[in-house]
Amino acid sequence: MGRRTPGAEPVPVASHHNMQTASGANDLVLHTEACFTAYPPDFLALLGLRPDSIGQAATLVSDIPRALAHLTPAERGALREPLFVFPTDRGSYLHEGRRTTEPVPLLRDRPDGPALEYSTLITAITPAGAAALAALEESLGRCAQSVLLGSGDLLLIDNRHAVHGRTAFRPAYDGADRWIQRVLLLRQLPSGGRIVPDTRLAHYPTDYIKALALPA
Numbered sequence: 001m002g003r004r005t006p007g008a009e010p011v012p013v014a015s016h017h018n019m020q021t022a023s024g025a026n027d028l029v030l031h032t033e034a035c036f037t038a039y040p041p042d043f044l045a046l047l048g049l050r051p052d053s054i055g056q057a058a059t060l061v062s063d064i065p066r067a068l069a070h071l072t073p074a075e076r077g078a079l080r081e082p083l084f085v086f087p088t089d090r091g092s093y094l095h096e097g098r099r100t101t102e103p104v105p106l107l108r109d110r111p112d113g114p115a116l117e118y119s120t121l122i123t124a125i126t127p128a129g130a131a132a133l134a135a136l137e138e139s140l141g142r143c144a145q146s147v148l149l150g151s152g153d154l155l156l157i158d159n160r161h162a163v164h165g166r167t168a169f170r171p172a173y174d175g176a177d178r179w180i181q182r183v184l185l186l187r188q189l190p191s192g193g194r195i196v197p198d199t200r201l202a203h204y205p206t207d208y209i210k211a212l213a214l215p216a
């Protein structure tokens with residue numbers, strides 16, 4: 001087994017209860033898997049091993065093209081501008097006195113259609129960016145569908161065309177909680193190499209990495 005990374009084995013962990021990670025139990029906000037890392041997966045596969053006994057933990061999936069269709073052209077235009085950051089002490093940019101990642105666009109036009117990278121934890125650095133982000137969050141929430149993963153169910157998510165999250169639930173932490181397994185899939189290995197560096201932790205705040213008890 002390799003070292004553990006956040007969400008590599010999404011089984012609830014008591015010390016992660018309130019954290020934004022697949023091993024947490026509060027609402028897991030809508031996100032693109034591994035957004036803004038070197039290799040966001042093209043797809044993720046979630047396999048239900050053990051369901052949540054009282055059916056609270058629902059995986060949420062929201063279709064990006066459908067959500068974008070509800071935005072105005074000006075809002076979609078703002079999403080194409082480099083106006084969006086993650087707050088993190090390990091960032092190199094300063095916004096309103098706080099360190100963040102470098103501003104990037106959320107929406108890019110690719111040959112196979114618009115590609116969005118998104119997390120509800122992103123903030124905007126201008127009022128136009130903030131308005132577009134609020135409209136997007138509202139629309140993604142409205143378009144979200146929920147799936148209760150039963151034992152043996154396999155959910156395949158197209159990470160370029162959908163964001164996902166999970167509703168809150170109350171694990172007992174007794175070894176019998178909901179348990180899913182996850183595989184991240186890339187259509188093609190980058191630059192012909194066989195080993196893909198894991199850049200998922202590159203911008204995570206130091207406190208978050210410490211709380212997950214992961215190597216930085």
Ligand SMILES: O=C(O)CCC(=O)C(=O)O
Binds near residue numbers: 046
């Ligand atoms: O628990 C879930 O249904 C989804 C968790 C998640 O976002 C993930 O494993 O990437």
Ligand SMILES: [Fe+2]
Binds near residue numbers: 007022031032033164
């Ligand atoms: Fe995820």
